Amino acid sequence: MDLDGAKEKRKKRNKIRPVKKRESSVSDNIDVTPLVNVALILLIIFMVITPEMERGKSVPMPETEFHAAPEDANQPIVVIDSDGTLYVDRDEVDSPEEMQEGVQEEWDRDDVENTGTVYLKVVPDIDYGTVYPVIDALHEIGVRNVELGTEEYREI
Amino acid sequence: MSQSRSRKSDINVTPLVDVVFTLLIIFLVTMPILMRNISLEIPPELDDDEVPADQSGDTVTVCARLDGTIVVAEGTAEQSVNLSELPQTIRPMLEAKTTDRVVFVDFENSLPYGDAVRVMDRLKGLRDGEDTLIDQLAVLTRDDAQMDCTSG
Numbered sequence: 001m002d003l004d005g006a007k008e009k010r011k012k013r014n015k016i017r018p019v020k021k022r023e024s025s026v027s028d029n030i031d032v033t034p035l036v037n038v039a040l041i042l043l044i045i046f047m048v049i050t051p052e053m054e055r056g057k058s059v060p061m062p063e064t065e066f067h068a069a070p071e072d073a074n075q076p077i078v079v080i081d082s083d084g085t086l087y088v089d090r091d092e093v094d095s096p097e098e099m100q101e102g103v104q105e106e107w108d109r110d111d112v113e114n115t116g117t118v119y120l121k122v123v124p125d126i127d128y129g130t131v132y133p134v135i136d137a138l139h140e141i142g143v144r145n146v147e148l149g150t151e152e153y154r155e156i
Numbered sequence: 157m158s159q160s161r162s163r164k165s166d167i168n169v170t171p172l173v174d175v176v177f178t179l180l181i182i183f184l185v186t187m188p189i190l191m192r193n194i195s196l197e198i199p200p201e202l203d204d205d206e207v208p209a210d211q212s213g214d215t216v217t218v219c220a221r222l223d224g225t226i227v228v229a230e231g232t233a234e235q236s237v238n239l240s241e242l243p244q245t246i247r248p249m250l251e252a253k254t255t256d257r258v259v260f261v262d263f264e265n266s267l268p269y270g271d272a273v274r275v276m277d278r279l280k281g282l283r284d285g286e287d288t289l290i291d292q293l294a295v296l297t298r299d300d301a302q303m304d305c306t307s308g
Contacts, residue, residue: 032169039176046183053189062273066280066288069190119191124270128263131272133301139198146295147193148273 055119057087062124064150075115075147076106078138080122084130096137103141116144194276197294199260216249217260217296218242219305220275222267227305242278250282250289257289262296262305 056077078099079087086093088102107114118138122131135146219227225236230249237245250257259279263272282289296305 029166032173036169036173036176039173039180043176043180043183046180050183055189062270062277064192064194064273064277064280066277067192067194069192072189072191119193122269124268124273126269127265128267128269128272129265129302129304131269132263132265132295132298132304135196135198135295136297136301139297144198144200146196146198147191148196148276150192150194150273150277152192153277 055089056121057081057090059121059123061121061149061151063153065153067150067152073115073117074112075117075119076103076112077119077121078103078134080120080126080131080134082123082126084126086134096133099134100137100141103138103143114142116142117147118143118145119147119149121149194273194280195293196261196276197258197292199294199297214253215258215260216246217262217305218246218275218279219262219264219296220267220272221264221306226275239275239278242275243282246279247282247289251284256291258292258294259290260294260296262298264306265302265304 055072057079059079059081077089079089081087086096086099088099088106091102093099093102103118106112120131120134120138138146214231217229219229221227224238226239226242227234227236228242228245228249229235235245246259250259261272261276261279263275276293279290279293280288298304
């Protein structure tokens with residue numbers, strides 16, 4: 001009696017099982033769609049933000065093979081654009097004197113340490129005769145080392 | 157039949173997720189912005205009279221002109237080379253040095269900055285084993301900002 005009952009139950013279970021199996025075959029995959037959504041959104045956010053993170057006005061720079069590639073040391077950035085316009089970080093300045101003041105102001109900020117180093121971003125097609133006076137002006141305010149910004153050399 | 161169809165109806169997104177996460181990690185890792193640069197010293201008070209004459213006689217000076225020639229001067233000896241000959245010309249000069257290997261660079265005013273950087277890149281590319289052969293690349297300070305190394 002008991003055995004039969006157990007058998008019956010087992011039989012019933014066996015009959016139910018295929019139904020259950022089909023249900024579970026639908027749900028045994030984790031739904032990764034939200035995960036993919038979040039990951040893709042993060043990816044897009046990073047892709048958009050990364051170029052924006054560049055300090056100083058964005059200009060094309062000469063390509064070099066043997067550059068140093070240290071991490072950002074928070075040094076002031078001076079930019080010379082293709083028309084010879086000077087920028088301190090992203091702010092346009094009218095004269096080398098104004099640039100000197102701008103760099104001094106950068107040094108006065110709490111998060112910037114005056115190490116006598118300035119990062120200089122210059123477009124490759126401008127004459128050296130335009131660049132030298134800027135280096136000279138930086139020298140006057142105590143800059144001992146200019147880091148000439150370059151980009152990774154790419155063979156075309 | 158119905159079972160196999162229900163299995164196939166899901167696109168396998170695992171490779172997609174793998175690629176996306178890999179890209180995400182790559183972006184996260186490259187986030188600390190690298191400030192690629194060629195470091196150029198500005199020697200203090202080069203035009204000062206305190207610089208002993210015998211020391212300044214040993215300095216190696218490179219002057220790049222617009223016409224593509226580069227004048228390499230060591231003391232009073234000068235020679236004119238082109239960019240590809242520059243490394244082999246300057247190497248023996250520097251290897252003979254016992255003190256800091258400093259190379260002073262100056263460029264003709266009309267020379268594009270990109271070409272000037274290319275010359276400096278070549279100099280930085282000189283190797284002494286693992287290290288760079290040149291300890292310091294220094295800008296040749298001028299008495300008059302308008303006067304480049306080709307004039308006078």
